[in-house]
Amino acid sequence: MPLMSEVHKTVGRGSKAVSFLSWALGVLACLWLAWCCAIGPLYWFGTGLSDFGWLNVLYMVVAFVAFFAILRSLVKFGRGRRVLPEYFRYRRERLRHEVAGTPTTVLGIMLRHLSDAMRSRPGRALHAVVIWVGRKLTRCTDSWWKLMLLFMVGWLWVPTTLLAAFGxxxxxxxxxxxxxxxxxxxxxxxxxxxxxxxxxxxxxxxxxxxxxxxxxxxxxxxxxxxxxxxxxxxxxxxxxxxxDAGIVVLAVLQWLFAAFCCAATANRFFNLPWRRLGVGTFDFSHPERHDCWNMRDFAHPEAGVVPRPSRLRAGAKTRLAIILFFMVCPLAVFSTISLTKSPLFAFAFVWWFGVWYELHMTHIKAMPTINGKPVRLRKRSIAAFIIASSVMLISAKYAWYIIVFAFLLALCNDRKRWKTYLVTLLLPTVLIHGGIVALTNTGAIIGGDPIESRGIQLQQIARVAKYNPQGIPKDARKKLDKVFNLDQMAESYFQQDADPVKSSGIQSKKVSYKWRTVTAADMKDFNKAWLEIVKANPVIALDAFFAECFGYFNVTDLPYVSMDYYVNNDYVQEDNDWIHSYNHDWRDRVAGFAKGWGNIPVLGWVTHGNLYVTLTLLIGAAEVILRRWRSLSWHLPLLLLMGVMITSPANNFERHMLPVAFVFGFLCLQFWRESRNARLAASAAE
Incomplete structure (x- = not known):
């Protein structure tokens, strides 16, 4: 007995430690988001951390309270507890009883009239119409081809009136x-x-x-x-x-690919097709485990089963909300025809994310079988996983980091299906990324310059060169002399974008990066010189870092480059043969409407990627606190994508946030489903 008591004490202390650490991570996430909101005005008006004052502190406190309240509500909801305080429940019960009797308050009288109106013949007819529309929407979205047809019809105006978008x-x-x-x-x-x-x-x-x-x-x-x-x-x-004709063809092909990817993933999240198709073995001793079959006769199991709608399938309101986002939000609409690598990667990531959900839902702990073996991934899903991984690899250089990271997590979380992950994740990475490396090493192609991945360092050096040139140590200046022209770096510095410092652009650009004469030996001392400059100018270096990334986590910050840029920039509207002549003014009106909507406070947030990045980070923090490790294992690539945003060459560049924004609705649906199970368990315990 004493030994068992010691064991329980040790387990209790370990659980408390994990709980403390998980809440600490959640608080850190809220602090980071609040900090990015607080420093936003400093960089909007061209100042810096040296002007951080009490008003910024107040802004940070208010933002932290708001974010922590959202996080706490998510945790409560995830544990099946009441989100709103008991007071609201009491008020709701009082209003219900008051409406049932003789209402005495203004709100009670209004609710009584509304209740009477709903019970009237027009009210009942309206309710019947809503139910009918919901059933039809569910039926029209119960398979991937119907969903794809719906996306194609909803997006048909984009390629037909805008043709293409590019930069x-x-x-x-x-x-x-x-x-x-x-x-x-x-x-x-x-x-x-x-x-x-x-x-x-x-x-x-x-x-x-x-x-x-x-x-x-x-x-x-x-x-x-x-x-x-x-x-x-x-x-x-x-x-x-x-x-121009080739560009239009490419835009239409990407439009079709986007419709297919969104349809395939929506089908997996809405309809759980692996359950409907009977993936896995039916366990007659535990029929309650399977919500896609009804036994014909429990006394005679040999009679077989009949399919029934899954209680986990998404409802009409959920389907409408997610589909409406893709149909209306400029992020998704303009991305369908935007011929730049990020939208293509984003739609492939949506497809990839959907297959991960199928793997998560067919895990041996999620779908038990008689023999205890894991459910095999469907052949079509294996093909989808391979193709989605391949498209991600050919569209974004950082994709191989994400895929390898996901592969390692999958081996820890789902070891019994290691062959599936080996074929669908590691093999495409080795073939595609390895093939590109081989082509570079043989001289068939020229690899990307390593300077591209050093945007933060370049911005820090350039900001110091602009605002405190005397603060650059002589040794650091000597080491950088063969790599950069510091005077040109200072002149080219723009806190939102590192491209001018890298000399990216047309021939008449300022040559701050001496790419013609620099050698590999010259680059060896770059990191040492950068570190010396940062040590000598820590505040300015921090300013450069935050100025380049705060917008990704600040919901009030307007995008540096939004997706409407690709619809009506000079490359589309002027510098081509005939695309600019097709609906020239219409493109301006569409892009202007999207820009105007995005500039509306609060209401315009839904058109910006940083809203979805912020909420995704909070959901991830809630999953850590709820210890949903299996769900977190396939959501962590979203955190890696946030790291890509921070290290990208520009602040609040909307195309970098597309993958997170596109899967946000599906992430919320999955969080709700797992929380629903917790609520059912809590109700059963009571």
């Missing part, structure tokens, strides 16, 4: 492929020379990385996409003497 990236990709095609056909072109200017100099790749044998293809914008986009544009030029 500088696809033009650079087309230019790269054109130069490579000229080389393959025997046309001599300039390569390395001080006065030559080739595609690799626009988003500059240091010349020391170029192979001796001329090549004009780079992995700057992902080599597979560069070749595909460039080849389609080349075919378009062959038949129409213009790139």
């Amino acid at each position: 500088a990236d696809i033009r650079s990709q087309i230019r790269e492929f054109s130069w490579a095609l000229n080389q393959w056909t025997g046309l001599k072109q300039p390569y390395i020379g001080f006065f030559s200017f080739v595609p690799m100099d626009i988003y500059p790749t240091a010349h020391y990385m170029w192979p001796d044998s001329p090549t004009y293809l780079t992995d700057q914008h992902n080599i597979v996409l560069t070749v595909f986009y460039g080849a389609v544009a080349a075919v378009s030029r062959f038949f129409t003497d213009s790139n």
Whole structure:
């Protein structure tokens, strides 16, 4: 007995420690969000942390209280407890009894009239219409092909009236492929020379990385996409003497891919097709475990089963809310035809996220079987997982980090299905990422410049050079002299974007990064020089860091570049052959409406990605506190995506938030389902 008592005490202390640490992480998440909200005004008006005052402290306290209240409500809801205080329940009961009798308050009289109106013939008819619409919506979204048809119809106006949306990236990709095609056909072109200017100099790749044998293809914008986009544009030029037709074809293909990805994932979350199709073995000794079958006769199990609607299938209101987001929100609408790598990655991630949900729901602890073996992933889902992973890998360089991280988590969480993860996650990563690395090492293509991943460091150096040039140590200045022109860095510095400091842009740009003359040996001392500068100017360095990333976690911050930019920028509206002539004014009106909606306080937040990033972070913190480790294991890639946002070259760049925004509705649905199970368990315990 004493031994058992000691064991219970040890377990109790361990549980309290885990609870304390999980709440500490939740508080840290709220503090980070509140901090980003508090410092926003400092950077909106061009100041910095040195001007942080009591007003910012008050702003931070109010924001923290709001975020912590949301987190606490999520935790209560997740545990099956009442979210609102008992007072509200008491008031609701009093109003209900008052309406049932003779109402004496203004609110009671209004509710009584509303109740009478609902019981009237028009009210009953309206209720019947709402029920009918809900049933029809559920029936129209009970399979992936119906959902895809719905997305295509809802988005049909986008490619037909806007044709395509794009920026500088696809033009650079087309230019790269054109130069490579000229080389393959025997046309001599300039390569390395001080006065030559080739595609690799626009988003500059240091010349020391170029192979001796001329090549004009780079992995700057992902080599597979560069070749595909460039080849389609080349075919378009062959038949129409213009790139425009090829660009429109690419936009339509991405539109179709977006509709398919959203439909496939919505089908998995709405309808749980693996249950309806009878994945796994039916356990006749525990029929209550399976909510997709009814036994014909419990006394005669040999009579078999009949299907019935799952109690876990999403209701009409949930389906409407998620579909409405994709149909109306500019983030999703404009992304369908925006030919830049982030939207393509985002839609592939949505598809990938849906397959993860199927894996989560068919885990051996979620769907027990007779023999205790895990449920095998459906063949179509295996194919979907492989293709989605591959598209992610060819569209974003950081995708392989996310996939490898997810693979390691899957091995810890679901070891019995390790072969599935090996084939669907690790194999595509090795083939695609490994193939690109091999092409780079053999000199067939030019790899991306490592300077691209050092945006935060560059911004910190440039801000110090601008605001405190005398504060740069002589040793650090000497180490950086062969890599950067510090005077040009100071002049090019823009706190929202690191591209000017990297000399990205057209030929007339300011040369702050000496990509033509820098060598690999010169770059070895870069980190040491950066560290010396940061130590000498810690406040300015922190200013540069926060100014480049605070907007991703500040719901009141307007995007630096929103998705409507790709609809009506100069590349679309002027610098092309005939796309600009098609519905020119209509594109301006559509983009202007989206911009105006986004500028409305509070109501415009739903059009901004940082709202969904903030709420996703709070849901993740709630899952940590609720110790939903299995759910958290396939949600952690969302946290990695937030890390990508922080290290990206621009602040509040909306396209980087697309993956998180697109899966937010599905994340909420899954959180609600798991919380529903907790509520049912709590009710049973009472």
